[in-house]
Amino acid sequence: MSASPSTGSGSVETGAGGGEEVLAVEGLVQHFRGRGSAWGRLRGRPPKVVKAVDGVDLVLHRGETLGLVGESGCGKSTLSRCAAGLYTPTSGVVRYAGQPLHGAPDRAQRRLVQMVFQDPYSSLNPRMTVGQTLSEILTYHRLVPRAQVRTRVGELIDLVGLPTRAVDQLPRSFSGGQRQRIGIARALALEPQVLIADEPVSALDVSVQATIINLLLDLKETLGLSMLFVSHNMAVVRQISDRIAVMHDGVVVEEGDTPEVFEHPQHDYTRLLLASVPRIGGTPAPAPATAGRDLR
Amino acid sequence: MSTLVDGPVREPRSAPAVGTPVLELHDVDVEIPLPSGRLHAVRGVSLTAYAGQALGLVGESGSGKSLTLRAAMDLLPSPAVITGGSVVVAGTDVTGMRPAQRREHISSTMAMIFQDALTALNPTMRIGDQVAEVPRQRLGMSRTEARARALDLLAQVGIRDPEQRYRAFPHELSGGMRQRVCIAIALSAEPGLILADEPTTALDVTIQKQVLDVLGRLRRDDGVGLVLVTHDLAVVSSTCSELDVMYGGRVVEEGATEVLLSAPRHPYTAALLRSVPDPDAPVHRLLTIPGAPPDLLQPIGGCAFAPRCPAVVDRCRTERPPLMPLSAGHTSACWRAHEPQEWPGQVGEAAVEGVHG
Amino acid sequence: MSAAPLTAGPVGPGEPTQPLQPLGPTQPSRLPWLRNRTGDGVLRLNPTLVIGLSLLVVIILAGVLAPVLSPWDPIKQDLTASLQPPGNGHLLGTDQLGRDVFTRLLYAARVDLRVGALAVLFPFIIGTTLGLLAGWFGGWFDLVLMRVVDMVVAFPSFVLIIALVFALGQGTASIYIAITLVGWVAYARIVRGEVLVAREQEYALAARASGLPTWRILLRHLLPNVLLQAFVFAMSDVVLSILAIVTLGYLGLGVPPPTPDWGSMISEGQNFVFTKWYLTAVPGLAVVVTGLALALVADGVVQRSGRR
């Protein structure tokens, strides 16, 4: 897989994941202005700028899972939120099937890229039952006739492996893993083509983490979803991704097929990352070449 | 990852000889009175931590790991209380001591570090002062002595430019540095044992490694014992020689890490092991553990894991299995510990099926 | 390989065989703050809330049932029975104009609770709306609104209320207007702050990701979640409003006579503090108890919501 920017919109490339390109991130830059003071703003003093994403090109193919790894704060979440069309990028575009995603007037278009969030506790409205959360979007997007909303909600809940009675419960009566399932059901309700999962398992216990990973793998297979999977857990990423992009300080430093990246890392940072991964039973890996680097 | 800046190697004042028990828990019970009833969070836990040895403590979220450590440190969050058993620190039973005396005894023998270093540091105090606080307040050093000691400690945990960092506030440091400051604080009382409650969960892998390396070095060079709580088996595997697995407030399996991880003799340990993805060997599907952890508000008749156990037999539901020795230093609380090969094939069978992709 | 069917059955060896906590009735209570933490809809109240609510109910009942509880008319005077000591059919004696103090105390509960609640209702609505919009949209609207808030906040609210009641003339309407003009800022601030936090919560992002329109996100997703703090503040605000009314009464600008209200009762009784102390102490106590009840309710609600 090439790390080079795709050439022009709508161009079809084939990679390890196979299939046409569904989501393309081109030259994406996302800066945040620091809070700054009101007075400073009045005087036009430039507030501090955080360069969260600083020029990223990525391509996601149909049916493929792209893993995005990198240390904490390197801009993974920002990139994925941009990719889901939630932020207006400072510059660059995100295209879905060749069409710019952001500012798309068509709500049908925007629903095709959906997101699962990291924190299972804050990503559900605490005052809406699961049924309300799901039927709200179904009704609003007129995905099914009104009369069938309830049936569809039942199907979705079933799909993510929750019991039917969960419909009338508030999020707080669910465990973290169950909440994350609700989050996935919500994303799936919109029948998306692309699922962006921003560290969906990092807040979960290992055993629960396994069930969610399995669920995502199954969904991908049965629904043919394309997925951008963000994580800092190398093992998890290896388990789920076809391709991997390694991010460092707002830019993608390495990209390639999963086994390739794991076995023949090119970039120093990737090597450091892999060397740091603890392994069960494995003797501690030898110190990487970059050892001794100051820790920021 | 850091190379340790060479400071003067110090012999910890109170460090017992390697191999002597520093902390012994005997049948400790911790209960939390809640409006909805008494939550029996720790149920008769016994464990021993030796000087110079790293003991791992793993288990599902909510299995009572943190409360066990905090019970040992006499730092239970209110309203939790120890309701049974005894805590022996450096050979002395502290359960009957007067609070001030107990506090003094415990904190001069053991120290504790927490998961989130940012919240574990006082945000309004300079980090140097936080490290110097124990030498100054408790060890009776003068201001300059304490300062020198703090600088020394900061250097020991691999903080570059300690002179300059001395005056920094916690929020001005990176996560890994903060965690190392915490370790420096823990070391400032010259403990024989460090209790670490998920010290690396909040860090990413590269920084996690640096922190674990510092802890490992302390153990090797200074003979400081370590109790490491985590739910990451991989971390345990590369850090600890001994391992205790907890489930539902009890220790369910105990033994050498290597043995436990290669040949688990408790179904829970086995299941846990199989649900961890291996960075080097992706599988088609991970094993999961169906069902939910036990409700600790309720009494549990038999084995706490029984409702979720693939190898469950009738006896498991009615009679609680005690920790039973299997081989030297390896015990398991399972009625069927002796016949792992007899456990029915679980869904996890699929796990070894083949490399995916 | 294990391909689970699209719609049927749990996928994989998922956790939920008996995963859910015990459940209550399926239809949860409509009042979110009356649900307990597990959300099972059973009104399992905590002691603080119980005491607070029962006190409040007693006070409200005292007002509502005043005609039943007392044979006297709160307004009818008997100049021959002025300033009677307690006893003789008058539980708390009579006031200067020979009216039964106990009866007036009961009827005053009606007036004060109503005035207090209404005086809080308007600022609550206005402040919450503005705070919600400012917090969500930010930008110049937020900037201007916050500068206005700064200005109003810079005034000692009491000074402003007194000046406004003066300007507008005595009467309950003036009290409402004055308290509203001054009071909305607190709500705007609180709600804005909460919105700034809530809008960064992932559920708000998720609602946006689902392509829901802004008004719906504001009303359905943010408002219910930011209302708690505003509500809690409103509880103490009712007390403050009653106190403001009482103090206006002390300055002679309160609820116009002959309507009984605790404030005017206290100020009428002031000249007798040394001889007939109960004339001021009892209505004073009524204000205190009401304040206590509302504060306990607010406390209980906070405890119940799991926040501290």
Add this chain to the structure above:
Amino acid sequence: DNGSTPSTSTSGAAGGDLVIVRPQDSVSMDNTMVFSNSSIWVFQQMFESLYEVTPDGKDVKPLLAESHTLSDDKLTWTFKLKQGVKFSNGQPMTSADVKFSLDKARATKGGWEFLDVAIKSVEAPDDATVVIKTKYPWSPLLADLANFNNAVLPKDYAGKSHDDFYKAPIGTGPFVWDHWNKGTEIQLKKNPTYWDAGKPALDSVTWKVVPDDNSRNVQIQGGQAQINENPPFSTLEQLKGQPNVKVDLFPSTKTDYIMMNQNEKPYDDVHVRRAISYAIDREALVKTLLFGNGTPANSFLMPNVPFYDAATPGITYDMAKAKEEMAQSSVPNGFSTTFLASSGDSTDQALAQVLQSSLKELGIDMKIQNVDPSAAHDLQQEQKYQISHSYWTMDIADPDELVTFAVDPDAGSHSFYTSYDNPTVIADTKKAQQTFDTAGRQELYSAIQKQAAEDAFMGFLYYSPFSYAYSTKVSGFQVYPTGNYHLEDVTLGS
């Protein structure tokens, strides 16, 4: 001064600072312009007039004048001045000062000059003699001269401008100016060169503003103040119960009225006014509002004023008659009206509520409109009210001041702001001003009082005394029916 001293001993130790607490501050020391009692009672300690009111309030006696003679045509008054009187700046008082003062007093606008309208000229033939000519025979002249607006000030304000003079006034009185912290306190010091040797006993007097009723009471008990100016009647009972506190009720000329604006229907109907007047239970008001410390009023004049007629058949409480009158009126079935009340004035509030419930029986639906005191004052004077409450205290020892104010619509006050207009009464008023013999005046004033009561142009409520609470250390303190007091006789014990 040789007034008899009612309060017992005069043997208190000399010296000391007397602190008087009061609800409001003075407004100004300008004796020709100011109407506020709290100002008047202060500058009266510094300024003296040719005559002064006698302690019973019914007559005048010479003060800075020695004696007077009246010409036969009753138009020329000649006064001999007291000798040896000095101003507090050391300058002796002469007839030139008197002429200057009276000329200034007459020249003001919107002040007390209405008292002096009859004066044609003032002359000073020699240092010790003053001659006053009137435009027509004017019997109340001595009473008018006794008023504070005609006090004797140094000629040409002792070389200062009018404004500067009143910032630190100079007079012949027993006390001299010290300082004034506006809104908090005024202090006067003893005049060491006072002409009445040996007086005053006090070193200084301080008036402090303490708006809260209870605070004033408490300060007397706590020893921080010695005299509490006009404590409300409602607090008298508790004051009497305190050790070391003495409560005195001094006979006054204070009368309270219900004003009815005849410009507003249906108050132009005499039956309505009478009905309302009949519906007022004055006995009950005295009992509840004044706590028994007063008497129902039968006339708009008060018992301590000359020519008051106790026999005037005033209207008394009689509900049956009230209903009868109502039935005869233009609004037999009642009407609705608004009472203008001062907020914060407890008497007003209570009175309004009592009236409200009495009028209900007549089918009159009365609302209470509370406005702050100064707005209430304005609205009354602009006659933008329907029914309201007011009171009056005399300043001089002659009924003319009040009678003109109350029943003569042309005197500037539209008959006490009621627009009452009865030609017979007006004619009698004018005649009385020019009548010198007591019997003749009595006859005229009796007629006026009778007619005014019959017309019920106001509802006369009650006469009430001046209440004062003071420390038992204070002796020699006396208040005159006009409300003023003399502090030169006061001593402070220890």
Add this chain to the structure above:
Amino acid sequence: MRHVAYVGRRLLSTVPVLLGISVIVFFLIHLVPGDPARTLLGVRATDEAVAALHVKFGLDRPIWEQYLSFLGRLLHGDLGRSILYDTDVSSLLADRLPATLWLLVAATVLALLISVPLAVLAATHRDRIADQVVRAVPLVGLGMPTFWVGIMLVLLLALKVHAFPVSGFGKTPVQHLSSIVLPGLTIALALTPILIRSLRTSMIGVLDSDYVVTARAKGLSHRRVITAHTLRNAAVSSITVLGVNIAYLVGSTLVVERVFALPGMGTMMLDAIFNRDFPVVQGVTLVFALMVVAVNLLTDLAHAALDPRIELA
């Protein structure tokens, strides 16, 4: 150094607020019905005299013109002349300011003296009897009208016990000090419920935090844990609460000064309102607002000084 620049910037940023305040003050007071000239001149004032006074005080000009000249004079530090007392408002204010400042300082100090120890007691004995009592008793205070509390305090501590003067302000600083205790206490009692609750809540939050557990794990004495690790951090959030309530505190001087006959700005304000003395009302309100703004600035600074995480940007 960074603090100096910060104060400078904060001061500048109050300018638009103050301007807004001046607008509110000016127009608000003109809503009040009634004519100050008539109020001043009294019963028999002629129309000419009233008109003359109008000219003298500029009351005859259009209102916006009055505002502009008001603002212009304000910039020269001229607050105008009191209509009632015919004195410069600024000199009146100078007379009255000390009592009010004494009162505010006394109230704040007393409030802190009462609430800090109680909050510490409650937070360290969480959910036990001491905590319940400390939490419940001030709640009672929350509902008590200030003037009533004032009267009760006078009855109890001045008249029965003779511990303090009943009212007034005295002449010497020592007298000021003893006279200010009761009024200060009155305001403090109204403030303590709020302070105790916020301080207790933040103390509990801090006590539960990992760094306090760390401090305890270090084996430090209870006293050291409270003073070095808990109070300061708890104060960080409570100081803001105190700042927010300063406006309330300033407002309550209106009533408290009246009850205790203190010659402060609050009583002057009431007098001025009752007499429609516009310039004084404007002046006092401005000074009050300035005080609130200044106190908020101070609390911000204190906050920044206590909490190194605050960026003084």
